[in-house]
């Protein structure tokens with residue numbers, strides 16, 4: 001029987017301390033502000049964006065939604081970002097991904113000022129993260145690190161195996177674990193005999209994007225299993241990359257979906273936004 005890592009509860013605790021920082025900022029005349037740009041009307045994106053706005057409101061962060069039509073030209077999107085880069089009342093800028101196919105995501109992300117890149121996706125942010133410098137960390141891997149910390153999971157000398165190598169989850173996840181002295185193995189869709197690797201994991205990070213892909217056959221007894229997946233099953237139910245019912249009995253710790261990593265992603269977005277607002281006060285000194 002695994003201990004269930006409750007991301008909703010841990011996220012709530014962290015949000016409480018973020019809310020305290022929002023109050024302190026207000027006392028100094030600063031209202032932390034986040035701008036979210038949504039291009040097109042992908043229903044999943046609309047749900048995420050609504051959740052982000054509600055979460056901002058709940059802790060006193062100003063949030064502004066910029067909704068642009070699907071056919072928006074890349075240049076026009078870049079102009080919106082440049083305007084936001086220059087606005088004093090906006091401390092964080094998030095461009096909801098994925099973008100329509102005619103827009104180059106790399107150009108868009110590179111246009112966001114690194115000072116406001118609360119997603120931690122820009123080349124500057126990624127480079128600083130790789131070098132262990134102070135920067136905004138990408139919200140999902142950052143949230144996973146907080147879950148591990150709050151759950152008392154030790155990382156030094158442990159073998160962390162990551163399944164998936166996306167720019168926004170897998171790759172940075174490995175870096176952050178490495179910085180905490182874990183031994184890190186990356187696996188991906190071209191990996192041969194995946195279970196031979198995942199079976200060695202003390203900490204297994206599933207970020208593949210395939211429903212119930214990781215089963216007990218992939219998992220060493222007493223491993224810590226972190227499920228970053230968000231998929232819909234055949235009944236349109238939200239499920240992770242891990243077959244929870246199968247894996248839970250043999251794991252030492254496991255995150256559920258929903259209620260695991262997802263709420264932490266939004267929590268760390270709020271965290272980064274407040275950090276960005278605090279940074280502006282430092283610069284004024």
Ligand SMILES: Nc1nc(=O)c2c([nH]1)NC[C@@H]1CN(c3ccc(C(=O)N[C@@H](CCC(=O)O)C(=O)O)cc3)C=[N+]21
Pocket residue numbers: 047048051094095096097098119139230238257258259260261262263264265266
């Ligand atoms: N620029 C950008 N930054 C992102 O951070 C970003 C993005 N684009 N595009 C889409 C993905 C997805 N994402 C999620 C955040 C929270 C939940 C979340 O809170 N999930 C809840 C369940 C929500 C539900 O029930 O639908 C949970 O797991 O408990 C899920 C998914 C952020 N993303």
